[in-house]
Amino acid sequence: MATTDGVANIPLVVIVGPTASGKSGLAVRLAKQVGGEIISADSRSVYRGLSIGTAKASPEDLRKVPHWGIDLVEPDERFSAADFQKYAFGKIAEIRSRGKIPILAGGTGLYIDSVIYNFSFSGKDVDFETREFLTNQSIDWLHTYCYKHHIKLPENHLNKRYVVNNIIHANSSNSIRESKPDNTIVVGIITENSNLEYKINTRIDQMFANGVVEEAEMMAKAYGWGCEAMTGNVYRIIRRYLADELDLDEAKRLCVVKDKQLAKRQMTWFKRNRDIKWFDLEGAYTFLVHELGVTPKK
RNA sequence: GCCGGAGUCGUCUAGUGGCAAUGACAGGAGACUGUAAAUCUCCCCCUUUUUAGGUUCGUAGGUUCGAGUCCUACCUCCGGCA
Numbered sequence: 522m523a524t525t526d527g528v529a530n531i532p533l534v535v536i537v538g539p540t541a542s543g544k545s546g547l548a549v550r551l552a553k554q555v556g557g558e559i560i561s562a563d564s565r566s567v568y569r570g571l572s573i574g575t576a577k578a579s580p581e582d583l584r585k586v587p588h589w590g591i592d593l594v595e596p597d598e599r600f601s602a603a604d605f606q607k608y609a610f611g612k613i614a615e616i617r618s619r620g621k622i623p624i625l626a627g628g629t630g631l632y633i634d635s636v637i638y639n640f641s642f643s644g645k646d647v648d649f650e651t652r653e654f655l656t657n658q659s660i661d662w663l664h665t666y667c668y669k670h671h672i673k674l675p676e677n678h679l680n681k682r683y684v685v686n687n688i689i690h691a692n693s694s695n696s697i698r699e700s701k702p703d704n705t706i707v708v709g710i711i712t713e714n715s716n717l718e719y720k721i722n723t724r725i726d727q728m729f730a731n732g733v734v735e736e737a738e739m740m741a742k743a744y745g746w747g748c749e750a751m752t753g754n755v756y757r758i759i760r761r762y763l764a765d766e767l768d769l770d771e772a773k774r775l776c777v778v779k780d781k782q783l784a785k786r787q788m789t790w791f792k793r794n795r796d797i798k799w800f801d802l803e804g805a806y807t808f809l810v811h812e813l814g815v816t817p818k819k
Numbered sequence: 820g821c822c823g824g825a826g827u828c829g830u831c832u833a834g835u836g837g838c839a840a841u842g843a844c845a846g847g848a849g850a851c852u853g854u855a856a857a858u859c860u861c862c863c864c865c866u867u868u869u870u871a872g873g874u875u876c877g878u879a880g881g882u883u884c885g886a887g888u889c890c891u892a893c894c895u896c897c898g899g900c901a
Contacts, residue, residue: 540856563856564854564855564856564857565856575856599853599854601854602852602853602854602855603852603853604853605853606852628856629855629856630855631851631852631853631855632855634852635853638852640852640853641852642852642853652854675850675851675859676850676851677850677851677858677859677860678859678860679859679860680850680851680858680859680860681858681859682851682854682855682857682859683851683858683859686852686853686854689853690852690853697852698852749854752854752855752857753856754856755856756856757856778844778845779856782856783856785847786856787856789848789849789850789851790850790855793849
């Protein structure tokens, strides 16, 4: 059934949800069942070398199903939402051309939305010096600069990063949000609070057992604690643990807290998206298999 | 048992006798189209919609126009001596 028409009609499956909700597991299971390939929409997984602390897909999963969006750049490189979007668009087309179903799965809401709503990132990234310079100015300075140059302030005008972004991308109109294409199925994993806390807890324990601390130490030695990839939740805490500011239990506890806070922010992002159909893991699986069953894949 | 020191919002913490009382963390609600696991905003004793009202600083009294702050007793905790 790999006619040109059929290929174009292959749906894009999108799986979102808070961290530790079981997205990846579901994606793998689904991919095996329906013949899919997974694109990870995760702002940490794009960095090489950091596997344990970012809960990247396991080697077994990687063997079972093709995964994309992992280990794309060096830990000290920059990777923007625009970069991700470009990459994802390319991969989606590629996977479809193979007659497979692309499954976009992850917890980085900005990445997900940039793909399903076709965000327009016009223009190019600006050199670091400009960004650096602007970032070093006071918020008042930035405000008057915007005023003088007729640049509109973001709604959250006290957020320096947003103001700087507005200045940098001042002459590229990029706030057009298209509506979701029909052949895109977006599913959200809903998780009971207590259950999610349990999952986060066990995952953090697992990370430490698997040697996150050593991983962090190695990466810090090679790239420094300040590099992009190390902004992940657990690494900042491990740094303090290694500096003897925290004992092991305290470090683990803080990691759990960080993850819970992340999960909350992720849900705040996803909650407002009315295109998401919410299910528990099992419900999502049966729904998706059913939806995809009617497509000309077999 | 005696001598010191301490008891403040879930936790830690600030508090010259004079506005529910500082800061941090945790928690809650949000924002977010180029760092997003980032960054930022608001709420956070109780009631009500409020610039309103009520009840607070271990407990009970007292001094004072006024007490978290001073005095007394008691309770609890931590040091030192026993």
